[in-house]
Amino acid sequence: MELQQTDSISAITTVKIKNSEQPKSTKSELAQKLDSLGFINIAEADSTILIDLIYTRSDNFTGEVLYETLREAYLHPLAMESLLKANQLLKAKQPNYSLLVLDAARPMSIQKRMWNKVKGTPNNIYVSNPNKGGGMHNYGMAVDITIVDEQGEWLSMGTGFDHFGIEAHITNEDELVKEGKITNEERQNRVLLRSIMQEAGFIPLYNEWWHFNRLERAETIANYKLIE
Numbered sequence: 001m002e003l004q005q006t007d008s009i010s011a012i013t014t015v016k017i018k019n020s021e022q023p024k025s026t027k028s029e030l031a032q033k034l035d036s037l038g039f040i041n042i043a044e045a046d047s048t049i050l051i052d053l054i055y056t057r058s059d060n061f062t063g064e065v066l067y068e069t070l071r072e073a074y075l076h077p078l079a080m081e082s083l084l085k086a087n088q089l090l091k092a093k094q095p096n097y098s099l100l101v102l103d104a105a106r107p108m109s110i111q112k113r114m115w116n117k118v119k120g121t122p123n124n125i126y127v128s129n130p131n132k133g134g135g136m137h138n139y140g141m142a143v144d145i146t147i148v149d150e151q152g153e154w155l156s157m158g159t160g161f162d163h164f165g166i167e168a169h170i171t172n173e174d175e176l177v178k179e180g181k182i183t184n185e186e187r188q189n190r191v192l193l194r195s196i197m198q199e200a201g202f203i204p205l206y207n208e209w210w211h212f213n214r215l216e217r218a219e220t221i222a223n224y225k226l227i228e
Contacts, residue, residue, distance in 0.1 A: 028069035030107065034227070039105055039140050040080040042073045049087050050100040050148065054161055055110070061162045062117045066110050073104040076140035076224070079202075079214035083143060086200035093196070096150040102161055102210060103144040106137035107227050123164045126207065133221045136213045140227060141220050143202075144210045147193055155189040157209050158182030169207045170194070 027035070035041070042049055051073045055066035075083060087099050111130045118124045128135030136142030147155045158176065159168045166172075167181050173190065176182045190209050198204065202212035213220075 027072065030070045031072045031074070034072075034074045034105060034140075037227070038077065039074040039227075040077055042075060042080065042083065042101055042104060045080055046084055046087055048091075048098060049083065050098050050152075052100055052102060053104075054102045054144075055106075061123075061164065062114060064113070066113060073101045074140060075104050075143060076214070079141050079143065082201040082214055086196045086202065089196040089199055090147065090192075093192070094147075097155075098148050098152075100146050100148045100154070101143060102146060103137060104142075105140035105227055106135070108134055108138050109228070111135060111138050126162075126164050133217075134226060136215075136217060136220060138226050139220050139224045141214045141224065143212055144208075145193070145197070145212065146210055147189065155192075156183075156186050157190055157193075158186035159209070161210055168209055170204060170209050171206050 031041070043051055053067055053071065053073060054060050055062075056071060058065050060066070083099075083101075090097055090099060108130055111128065111134050114127050115124075115130050118127045119129075128138075130138075137144075144161065146157065146161070149155060158181070159165070167176060169176075170190065173182065173187045177184050177187050193209070194204050197212045202214055203216065205211040205213065
């Protein structure tokens, strides 16, 4: 897989090179594969960005552990560049807050397992169909993310992660507040997250407050390769 390289990601590449001296045995086989393909380990690029991959546990919408060995979060260099910028923007606005990554690059094999849980149900709008090119996570171009405070507690966003329902949508948040489905504080927390992510170059997803794409789907599918 050939990743587009620009001068703007040279600093990220430098971080990656410095950390390449670590014994590969400390990483899972999948993490080593992502390294070899040119994806960037988020924790190595910026240790102030926190990581808690939800699918390493069974308390997710599938009820299964999906990442049996992967514990590291990776992104395509283009998405990583924007995530670093988003982190800087958050620290400038709220120095005591931190970004918390919940999911990032995802192999297509995992996408298929997720799809099998929702296909044929109303919840299929929340999971990209692997038979139609998969999702942006499968290209390392999407990140699921939230904000935590100085105590490490998640800012309340009105729903938990992977909530399948209108309460997680971002299109009618004023109405959600009026109807008492989320609070005004929760709406403002979402606005903070979206503002820094969009300023950094990410595109929000209409039905998941936590999900951000680095590029439009059509552009990604046309120009980048899947993580198998």
